[in-house]
Amino acid sequence: MNDMTPPAHAPLSPGELEAALRAVGAERYHNLHPFHRRLHGGQCTRGQVQAWALNRYYYQSRIPAKDAALISRLPTAELRREWRRRLLDHDGDAPGTGGIERWLKLAEGVGLDRATVESTEAILPGTRFAVDAYVTFVRENSVLEAIASSLTEMFSPGIISERVSGMLKHYDFITETTLAYFTPRLTQAPRDVDFALGYVLQHARSVEQQAAVLAALRFKCDVLWSQLDALDYAYVSPGNIPPGAFVP
């Protein structure tokens, strides 16, 4: 963890801490990354959109592993029930339902083969390492830091609406059905944030805890940002696709 040195001041009020968390997003959330500007602005080729969908699937597929790791560390049934909704959102309650299934439909919608995507064999190593770092972070750090690392969802409604409208406008191979993954996220993410932000503002009381939750959110922004670095490097300039990775 970076930046864990406690600053020499009194703890922030809950309102000040929320503002500090939002400031992390304003500086580091991946809506600011050049690859997202390219993706949403219509400058991607179909192959680049495929590479994005293929790699992002690995992130989607590991979110329940991250959430289950956190649930296994939560001390009360009340907290575990609250977090269990996230498993339901991603894994569904029957075959063919849930966020991972909807992401597979998105990947098929942009022309990828479902089995290739599910195998995750052709993703970039940079994607795998960043996503695995997130799961490990939630396993190995405090419950407070693990919950704080989920708070990038505070910033996601904005990027989702920008992404959906931008991609529908600019790519004739993308339809509303393809992007159906994102519709429930617009209600799930704010509901999840209500709980997680409330928990963090209530439990991060000391200067040290507040520094830790801010560092956790910076870490999570790095996880998202780094995945786009890997995509932008491999698929925008020619000659940079690493050995073994997807070739559009």
Add this chain to the structure above:
Amino acid sequence: MNDMTPPAHAPLSPGELEAALRAVGAERYHNLHPFHRRLHGGQCTRGQVQAWALNRYYYQSRIPAKDAALISRLPTAELRREWRRRLLDHDGDAPGTGGIERWLKLAEGVGLDRATVESTEAILPGTRFAVDAYVTFVRENSVLEAIASSLTEMFSPGIISERVSGMLKHYDFITETTLAYFTPRLTQAPRDVDFALGYVLQHARSVEQQAAVLAALRFKCDVLWSQLDALDYAYVSPGNIPPGAFVP
């Protein structure tokens, strides 16, 4: 792990397995990466050489964590003694000795501040995630796979001599003293390989074990390659340095 499906053939002989391991290096070792060609060929700016030294320090600094994790899993004193030499190589036996210390001298030699390097605060997230993935791999996979993942050292004498001669020739700010890290590696790496390769050839007998050690070596090549992807992306084209990372 990728590519774990056992191929439908008999196990390889030790000689065939060694050839298959060497073929992984011929395709995926990071001497082939564009950033290394740039670094060794004199096309890097001093700032790019600094970024390389700063980020590579994190790899160096975590190698003893990786080796200690493996030692903690080895079953006999004989095996642990063998592997313990690596701790000595990297951590030394007195202050101011060992590979990590020599890497710090390299970093200082190219103009970096020692405290900044040791803090690792300014490294690229892609570096951190790749290196941490290596430590986690050694903790979580079989001892056989963990040992196999060290076998990129089979390929390192070639890259070291190319690097040292290329950097001395092309950069007037680099001296033999700066690159003193690499001199003992030329004898340590072959000695380490003798043991690790012998262990792998002896213990990877089944088709499944052979597929696993080949996948472990591919994984390790990805760890090295991905670090150069992150450097090449962030420091070669303008505008790509992620928030919070070193700015030359």
